[in-house]
Amino acid sequence: MQAWKEYQEVNKGRFLQELTELLRIPSVSARSEHKPDMQTCAKAVRTALLEAGADKATIFATDGHPIVYAEKIIDPAKPTILVYGHYDVQPADPLELWHSGPFEPVVKDGKLFARGSADDKGQVYMHVKAFETMVKTGTLACNVKFIVEGEEEIGSPNLGKFVESRAALLACDVVLISDTSMLSLDTPSIDVGLRGLTYIEVAVTGPDRDLHSGVYGGAVGNPITTLAEMIASLHDKHGRITIPGFYDDVRELPATERAELARAPFDEAAYKKDLGVKALWGEEGYSTNERTGIRPTLEVNGIWGGYTGEGAKTVLPSKAFAKISCRLVPDQGSAKITKLLIDHLHKIAPPYVTVEAHEHHGGEPYVTPVDSAAFKAASKAMETTFGKTPIPMRGGGSIPITALFERALGVKVVLLGFGLDSDNLHSPNEKFDLANFYKGIETIPYFHRFFAEMHPHG
Amino acid sequence: MQAWKEYQEVNKGRFLQELTELLRIPSVSARSEHKPDMQTCAKAVRTALLEAGADKATIFATDGHPIVYAEKIIDPAKPTILVYGHYDVQPADPLELWHSGPFEPVVKDGKLFARGSADDKGQVYMHVKAFETMVKTGTLACNVKFIVEGEEEIGSPNLGKFVESRAALLACDVVLISDTSMLSLDTPSIDVGLRGLTYIEVAVTGPDRDLHSGVYGGAVGNPITTLAEMIASLHDKHGRITIPGFYDDVRELPATERAELARAPFDEAAYKKDLGVKALWGEEGYSTNERTGIRPTLEVNGIWGGYTGEGAKTVLPSKAFAKISCRLVPDQGSAKITKLLIDHLHKIAPPYVTVEAHEHHGGEPYVTPVDSAAFKAASKAMETTFGKTPIPMRGGGSIPITALFERALGVKVVLLGFGLDSDNLHSPNEKFDLANFYKGIETIPYFHRFFAEMHPHG
Numbered sequence: 047m048q049a050w051k052e053y054q055e056v057n058k059g060r061f062l063q064e065l066t067e068l069l070r071i072p073s074v075s076a077r078s079e080h081k082p083d084m085q086t087c088a089k090a091v092r093t094a095l096l097e098a099g100a101d102k103a104t105i106f107a108t109d110g111h112p113i114v115y116a117e118k119i120i121d122p123a124k125p126t127i128l129v130y131g132h133y134d135v136q137p138a139d140p141l142e143l144w145h146s147g148p149f150e151p152v153v154k155d156g157k158l159f160a161r162g163s164a165d166d167k168g169q170v171y172m173h174v175k176a177f178e179t180m181v182k183t184g185t186l187a188c189n190v191k192f193i194v195e196g197e198e199e200i201g202s203p204n205l206g207k208f209v210e211s212r213a214a215l216l217a218c219d220v221v222l223i224s225d226t227s228m229l230s231l232d233t234p235s236i237d238v239g240l241r242g243l244t245y246i247e248v249a250v251t252g253p254d255r256d257l258h259s260g261v262y263g264g265a266v267g268n269p270i271t272t273l274a275e276m277i278a279s280l281h282d283k284h285g286r287i288t289i290p291g292f293y294d295d296v297r298e299l300p301a302t303e304r305a306e307l308a309r310a311p312f313d314e315a316a317y318k319k320d321l322g323v324k325a326l327w328g329e330e331g332y333s334t335n336e337r338t339g340i341r342p343t344l345e346v347n348g349i350w351g352g353y354t355g356e357g358a359k360t361v362l363p364s365k366a367f368a369k370i371s372c373r374l375v376p377d378q379g380s381a382k383i384t385k386l387l388i389d390h391l392h393k394i395a396p397p398y399v400t401v402e403a404h405e406h407h408g409g410e411p412y413v414t415p416v417d418s419a420a421f422k423a424a425s426k427a428m429e430t431t432f433g434k435t436p437i438p439m440r441g442g443g444s445i446p447i448t449a450l451f452e453r454a455l456g457v458k459v460v461l462l463g464f465g466l467d468s469d470n471l472h473s474p475n476e477k478f479d480l481a482n483f484y485k486g487i488e489t490i491p492y493f494h495r496f497f498a499e500m501h502p503h504g
Numbered sequence: 505m506q507a508w509k510e511y512q513e514v515n516k517g518r519f520l521q522e523l524t525e526l527l528r529i530p531s532v533s534a535r536s537e538h539k540p541d542m543q544t545c546a547k548a549v550r551t552a553l554l555e556a557g558a559d560k561a562t563i564f565a566t567d568g569h570p571i572v573y574a575e576k577i578i579d580p581a582k583p584t585i586l587v588y589g590h591y592d593v594q595p596a597d598p599l600e601l602w603h604s605g606p607f608e609p610v611v612k613d614g615k616l617f618a619r620g621s622a623d624d625k626g627q628v629y630m631h632v633k634a635f636e637t638m639v640k641t642g643t644l645a646c647n648v649k650f651i652v653e654g655e656e657e658i659g660s661p662n663l664g665k666f667v668e669s670r671a672a673l674l675a676c677d678v679v680l681i682s683d684t685s686m687l688s689l690d691t692p693s694i695d696v697g698l699r700g701l702t703y704i705e706v707a708v709t710g711p712d713r714d715l716h717s718g719v720y721g722g723a724v725g726n727p728i729t730t731l732a733e734m735i736a737s738l739h740d741k742h743g744r745i746t747i748p749g750f751y752d753d754v755r756e757l758p759a760t761e762r763a764e765l766a767r768a769p770f771d772e773a774a775y776k777k778d779l780g781v782k783a784l785w786g787e788e789g790y791s792t793n794e795r796t797g798i799r800p801t802l803e804v805n806g807i808w809g810g811y812t813g814e815g816a817k818t819v820l821p822s823k824a825f826a827k828i829s830c831r832l833v834p835d836q837g838s839a840k841i842t843k844l845l846i847d848h849l850h851k852i853a854p855p856y857v858t859v860e861a862h863e864h865h866g867g868e869p870y871v872t873p874v875d876s877a878a879f880k881a882a883s884k885a886m887e888t889t890f891g892k893t894p895i896p897m898r899g900g901g902s903i904p905i906t907a908l909f910e911r912a913l914g915v916k917v918v919l920l921g922f923g924l925d926s927d928n929l930h931s932p933n934e935k936f937d938l939a940n941f942y943k944g945i946e947t948i949p950y951f952h953r954f955f956a957e958m959h960p961h962g
């Protein structure tokens with residue numbers, strides 16, 4: 047035990063320095079102009095894995111951005127951990143709200159500010175450095191495989207095919223993912239559920255060209271107004287989604303599980319203050335943690351149409367657009383909800399507009415059983431380094447590929463996240479607390495050891 | 505009579521060539537980067553007026569874009585016509601929908617395509633060339649003054665002060681404006697009413713930063729959804745505006761005037777086909793022409809918020825914005841409706857958002873009495889050149905300064921427009937039919953002659 051702690055203590059400055067270099071690469075998967083940066087970043091990840099001690103590391107081309115694979119097989123008789131992460135990041139805009147450049151990492155007050163610091167480069171790097179620690183100190187307890195993709199933020203369009211066609215290469219006993227948050231350093235937690243996702247884009251077209259709002263206003267349906275009416279109709283006054291059939295497959299949690307989740311501390315006043323809002327909103331009959339964890343939601347992620355420039359233009363536009371996503375819970379199916387949503391939008395469109403909608407991407411909800419060896423090893427690892435039993439949580443976000451791994455590889459997924467909800471994921475000024483970064487590097491080797499002990503192979 | 509027709513026939517090619525040069529100047533008043541173009545355009549208008557025969561022409565600086573003034577006083581005993589127009593144009597975007605460059609004029613099938621061809625450079629130029637014709641052929645019947653401003657498309661923020669402080673300079677017997685449309689070359693018409701305008705921008709703020717829609721979705725009010733709900737609530741299911749007090753001052757037209765307006769031919773099937781819509785929309789109980797002429801309206805001219813780029817971003821945004829305008833009819837007041845609208849938006853905002861709204865610009869509705877000398881002269885001039893009595897119409901658009909001229913100068917305004925509703929004003933591929941351009945140049949000298957005869961000074 048001592049050997050790896052000492053190694054980490056001596057090398058922590060270098061660990062941070064290396065992560066900083068990785069964060070400088072603007073690997074924004076959603077933007078085609080960053081295609082070369084994606085290649086650069088994949089190569090940097092491959093090099094880091096080789097330097098950490100991987101026996102081999104390969105960059106696999108896909109129809110989109112490349113996937114990095116690496117492994118170190120110490121003994122086929124030992125259990126194998128497959129670490130999944132992603133090197134791509136969300137777009138950084140709005141740029142003007144960043145206090146420092148999104149790709150110019152800065153440490154301030156013990157926090158590392160940069161796009162991707164927490165989601166997910168920083169958390170991937172915890173695994174790389176924990177792996178290095180175990181290799182260099184001769185304490186590896188399991189075989190290790192890494193799969194680090196570059197398309198998580200755009201829905202992993204090529205990962206499914208890759209995983210399904212390379213089940214032998216990726217064969218493992220557990221998939222370990224650090225791409226989620228914990229409650230706080232004082233209150234460790236492990237996500238045992240993730241919501242699924244449906245993400246669509248809808249275009250509403252009225253007249254076939256932009257019109258003068260004075261000449262035609264009042265006589266021709268305005269697609270912005272129509273889109274607004276359609277969006278407004280998607281929730282009722284109780285905060286429930288109005289799409290027929292939307293809740294049909296939702297698994298209601300038994301009272302005992304709701305009570306267990308309610309153990310998580312929640313300070314509504316602090317939550318509101320942190321967000322700068324005077325009131326909260328959500329589905330009636332559920333707490334905030336339930337609204338973000340065990341209930342499905344529908345959010346408009348973007349809207350645009352008509353004149354959005356400086357000043358005033360009296361236009362009655364031809365088109366209006368929105369990006370709409372739903373978070374799904376067990377046992378909702380992403381494809382089914384996508385179809386329900388798109389069909390519903392067509393159905394509620396008035397006759398003076400036409401509606402076109404298409405899916406961006408989707409993913410299935412996922413649950414980790416709390417009685418699995420994988421969960422128990424994760425819980426014990428956190429308890430060892432944090433001194434407290436972590437609370438099992440339902441996370442609100444989606445990692446669409448969790449369900450895919452279970453289906454294709456036949457193993458459980460553990461979500462050992464070290465971020466915080468306040469990390470500004472997908473927002474300006476994303477950060478990762480250095481304390482969390484180092485705690486992750488310290489905790490991961492314990493997971494390897496406990497999993498080797500608890501797993502039937504061990 | 506013959507002299508001026510001959511002059512126009514000989515010079516029509518040059519008239520078009522000169523207008524084409526004027527249209528090349530991208531005088532977009534709403535965009536600060538075009539400030540130098542506004543100066544260039546003002547100088548070009550001044551030069552054109554001097555070359556046409558003005559005794560003097562001056563560029564007046566304002567707090568915004570300059571105003572061009574010119575005059576030719578032939579006899580103080582004769583009546584004076586003040587021609588008003590504007591040299592500024594609407595922004596040209598969306599650029600990708602133009603078939604040729606918005607500032608690279610092209611003549612195709614007898615139509616001149618360019619931003620500003622109809623609104624309003626082409627129509628101003630009819631007056632410049634009609635004036636030149638009368639000067640060169642010695643047939644001027646009235647004194648002529650020109651005021652051509654550069655801020656009409658942004659609400660004429662500096663014209664009011666200019667007109668009010670220079671009432672002596674601008675003293676006249678009628679204001680003549682060509683900035684409207686007629687029904688068609690076969691069915692001439694004159695706008696006797698213009699709607700007023702209220703134009704505001706509203707910002708709805710939820711959380712103080714963009715959030716991850718997975719982590720916070722379902723628990724925090726989404727400002728896009730909220731803005732959509734607010735917009736949706738502004739009309740009831742009968743197409744009526746729901747803002748309390750909105751209709752209080754609306755002057756209902758007597759049945760006889762509604763019958764007179766109903767004379768205008770209207771082919772609903774052709775109207776729908778032209779716009780590419782399957783159905784129309786509007787306030788119940790009113791015809792399409794009434795909806796755009798004698799009824800007030802509320803339109804959303806632009807909306808934006810959240811992620812609007814390529815691909816998918818799972819953001820719950822901090823802010824959403826809209827540009828909203830109302831067309832007003834007699835006796836609605838612009839300032840009152842602006843206040844009603846802004847107050848209402850604040851009132852309907854739910855507690856989990858904050859609303860900020862400000863006015864862009866406004867203008868009052870206007871009516872030209874059909875028994876005035878000015879209207880009669882205009883009607884007779886059109887009848888002379890078109891062979892048909894023009895139909896008095898209520899135009900849907902707004903020229904906010906019509907009410908200002910009447911108030912500040914104490915005279916009536918005549919709206920002698922030669923555009924067509926199909927001119928794509930404020931849209932891509934704006935055009936002006938050359939037949940209309942030349943018909944305007946032919947008709948205007950008759951107006952001068954008939955006004956001189958009918959006016960008490962004449």
